[in-house]
Amino acid sequence: MMGRSPDFLNVIFAAWAGASDFFAQDRPEFKQNVSNYYEYIRENDLTLTHALLNLQRRRGASATDTVSEEVALTVVKETGAGVVLRGSRLLATLGPISDELAIYHAGNHRMDEEAQRQSFALSIPCDTPGLRFLCRESFDVGRSHFNHPLGSRFEEMDATIFFDDVLVPWDRVFLLGNVDMCNRIGSATQSQGHSGHQVLTRCLVKAEFILGLADLMVETLGSGTVPHVQEQVAELITQRDILKACLRASEADAAPNQWGVMSPATAPLQAGRAQFGRTMYPRMVEIIQLLGTSSLMALPSEADFDSPFAPQLNQYLATDTSNARDRTKLFHLAWDASCSSFSGRQVLYERMFGGNPLRNAMTLFNTYDKEPFRKQVRNFLDSED
Ligand SMILES: Cc1cc2nc3c(=O)[nH]c(=O)nc-3n(C[C@H](O)[C@H](O)[C@H](O)COP(=O)(O)OP(=O)(O)OC[C@H]3O[C@@H](n4cnc5c(N)ncnc54)[C@H](O)[C@@H]3O)c2cc1C
Structure with a gap:
């Protein structure tokens, strides 16, 4: 994190x-x-x-x-x-x-x-x-x-x-x-490419952590047969796999740069980073909130389990798959990933740390070689087939 x-x-x-x-x-x-x-x-x-x-x-x-x-x-x-x-x-x-x-x-x-x-x-x-x-x-x-x-x-x-x-x-x-x-x-x-590889590696690990967290929450709440719960976890799986693909592509297409230093391909790094900050990570946090809902608020503290109130906590907060203490420990983590001030800063960080996303998009628009794709369309329009 x-x-x-x-x-x-x-x-x-x-x-x-x-x-x-x-x-x-x-x-x-x-x-x-x-x-x-x-x-x-x-x-x-x-x-x-x-x-x-x-x-x-x-x-x-x-x-x-x-x-x-x-x-x-x-x-x-x-x-x-x-x-x-x-x-x-x-x-x-x-x-x-x-x-x-x-x-x-x-x-x-x-x-x-x-x-x-x-x-x-x-x-x-x-x-x-x-x-x-x-x-x-x-x-x-x-x-x-x-x-x-x-x-x-x-x-x-x-x-x-x-x-x-x-x-x-x-x-x-x-x-x-x-x-x-x-x-x-x-x-x-090309320091951008090297730091981009460090960033995307981190994003992938973070996506895997969120996926693991979500799946444990679903198991604990017993909500795994609900269709939209499955859809939300599937969305996290897809996000994780896209990031993994971008990272692998940057490594597979690595080549020596003009200074003779082996460097990862920047296009897949750029794609993964931009998506992670703009849409993926905010959505991951939203999914944790949607999966957890009131369980993110019904959270006793660690000390409550050593208080006279502990027997009731153990009775009422247990689920079919988890005892009360383990459930509470897991949902403190989910809360810190999606609701706490720590988590709010995490979302802001992922949105902004790589620079103003608008300017990054403008740079991509102005520097990306779009001609091969325009050519495909022109060829189609010119074709009589
Ligand atoms: C949690 C966190 C950690 C960070 N860590 C670091 C760090 O370690 N080192 C570091 O150097 N930086 C760091 N940053 C800074 C980060 O790079 C900037 O937040 C980011 O580049 C946006 O710049 P700004 O915050 O100055 O935005 P501002 O200039 O304050 O702009 C605010 C918003 O106004 C709009 N805007 C303003 N001017 C323009 C313009 N000319 N064109 C387009 N839109 C515009 C945009 O929507 C922009 O997002 C961090 C930021 C955050 C939030």
Whole structure:
């Protein structure tokens, strides 16, 4: 249930190191900086967070973000020691428990040409002087694993970051001032494909977990002969199999990229990711709610089973297939996956973490080679058969 296990950013830096010649196109020394940094985080087993977005004072309809120096992270000075940054960034998931903070551009939050002082790729320790992390309210509220099985285990705090004249040493700078290269960093290095593979692997495991949860709920409630219950579980099976097919296709069609690094095929990864965030995961959570209904609310706490009330709980909450305690434990999990504040953030995360879905769709529309399919239709229209 964690979106940002440390392997997410590890694969991005592995891809950057594999494509280190890309960074040399900005300044020759940046190539070595990327390679050294990759080795440093690998050898020291470091965990990274990243913050790719600027806070915006207003939002426009254009394909680029609205950058204003009052709030955007901006280079205010270059010195012999490095670059000095002031401003803010969103949204560092896992931020407060990470070792290092990476800053670069998201492909779907592009910058305008004049945003040179807001364009860079770099990484610094999270305890660098001048950095502040503003955390949201925690979903781990100190309850037991029985009561809050997910929130008590998988809180991956999201943080807004403020930079108060933070010095980034030169050896931690990978790109600087080159808006076009910053905008293209994910696609040009193919780090997008590698992180996409990590993401889709995670989505598949999550889909399998939801399927297993749903099936156990059905068994516990004894609702497995109800046609629409079967239909809903079948929908989860189909979703799981689509994700598996996309992941397998990305591996089967893997090929060396222009930097000589074996890379998964991006089209099936894109397809699986987009569907998971936009429709599949919100629907999976809805199905858990539909299957569970009032059992998601009729939930004693763990302590209630050690109270004088326990005999009644054991009598009234047992089903034909489950005792009261096991049923309650299972439905606490279903509640934490579909009704709790932890689950609400999960749905938001899956919808948004890969960037604004609308802009992703626009990019797909504008870059996908649709000509072969148009040709089929034209051939049909021209045919006299
Ligand atoms: C739980 C969670 C965790 C996240 N973790 C990270 C992280 O670890 N690192 C990181 O860098 N980012 C992270 N993000 C940020 C994520 O990438 C963004 O939420 C996403 O890219 C959308 O950007 P935004 O939130 O700034 O949307 P906003 O710019 O606030 O836009 C809000 C909505 O307005 C509309 N909109 C506004 N402007 C436009 C436009 N120009 N074109 C089209 N539609 C527009 C869209 O419908 C959009 O969804 C996380 C987000 C969430 C919710």
